[in-house]
Amino acid sequence: MGEALSQDYDVLEEVGRGRFGVVYRCTSRATGSTFAVKSIDKSLTSGDSLDAQCLLIEPKILAHLSPHPHILNLYASYEDDTHLHMVLDFCPNRDLHSLIIAAGTLPEPQACALFAQLASAIAHCHSYGVVHRDVKPDNVLLDGRNAVRLADFGSAEVLVPAAGETALSGVVGTPYYVAPEVLMGREYGEKVDVWSAGVVLYIMLAGFPPFYGETAVEIFQAVLRGNLRFPARVFHKVSPAAKDLLKRMLCKDVSRRLSAEQVLRHPWVASASDLSDLT
Template sequence: MSEALNRDYLICEEIGRGRFGTVFRCTSRSTGDSFAVKSIDKSLTSGDSLDAQCLLMEPKILHLLSPHPHIIQLYNLYEDEAHLHMVIDLCSGEDLHNLIIANGVIPEAEARLLFTQLMRAVSHCHKCGVVHRDIKPDNILLESRNTVKLADFGSAEVVMDGEMMNGVVGTPYYVAPEVLLGREYGEKVDVWSAGVVLYIMLAGFPPFYGETALEIFEAVLRGNLRFPVTTFQGVSPTVKDLLRRMLCKDVSKRFSAEQVLRHPWITNEESGAGSS
């Protein structure tokens, strides 16, 4: 651990582990406040690789997006020979993936509350020129049962004035079809991924399924969106309409993040969705 990091923070137990590093709980030695520190092992990425570039970009992107009530905040950054250490929000809850696993499905009213916060975060990213590119339940942290924060910007890209991106980035169930087709793509890939998240919250399973990554990709490319009666009989027609507009293969017809926030399913009952 960095000497400066140890001087400023007491490093506590490990609370998470990812492909490039480990997350610990830590406490500020000056205030006693609790945070998380994400320690990235620089040896796991080669200097010129896309992974290395993304890891170096993540703190810059978090700084660009802060502060926002539904995006993880970066407080301090430390670097030593072996690691990059990012001091970020400590979310006392788990992540959305664990909530779905524990509950099977999330009631529609609660799903609206959490999803509205997610889309506010996505809309803010897009206004700042940031495309997350890996929106999935694992990267949506629960600060409490009623508050989410979008996290893990390790795959994010900064784009300027409608600039397009390329490269297959993301997680099989959540990746947009235009990414899989090898085409240039824009910020609406995040809307597709968020649509998959919403579907899973309501159904307990993904809209496009396969036993292998290849089968999942084939299902995504077919884009045959269905609402099985046994699962969706208690779900409102309005949210199904929103899902069709988000999980639309035709990018020109797919909603933007701002259009999602203006959809009747979000606006009609927004009284419970917080004012942030």
């Protein structure tokens, strides 16, 4: 572990492992507070590759967005010859994917509270021109208060309208959650995150994705068709307001799809019990 990091933090047990690195629990030598440190092995990324770009962009974007109560905050970063170390919020209570797997479906009030926090995080990103591009339950962590923390900004990009940057390109994301305009090869903007968040909400309420296939190709075909359905066996207990929001988020016509700010103002989201927590 890097010498500078070890001077400031006691690095403890491993709590997670990803494609390029390991996450450890750590404590601040100055305050005793608990954090996570994500240590990325730079040898696993090559020079000018997309992976190398992801390695560099994530700490920059997190520093740009912090602090926010529903985004994984970056407290410090250290770099040595072999690793990049990012000191982040410690989230001991698993992620949204694990929560859904364990529960099957979430009660509507719980789904509403969690989703309102996720929508707040996405709206904050968009206000800074940041498009996450990989919103999915695995990237929605739950902290010690079981509050949402949007994580993994390795695929994110920043739009700077003043510099003429108003659209993105490139197929980025995860099959079930990717927006149709991405698959069509068109330029796209921040509303791809709204589509992905709509898929997340659908899965919270139904326990399965709205657009399904046995292979990635079949999933992409289903996404492109965009035939949104609400099977009665699952959705008979879901409120009309929740279904209305889903229709407005999972809308193929980007011009008619809600923005993240409009999602926050939708009556169903505005009914969340912890709206005081969203700012």
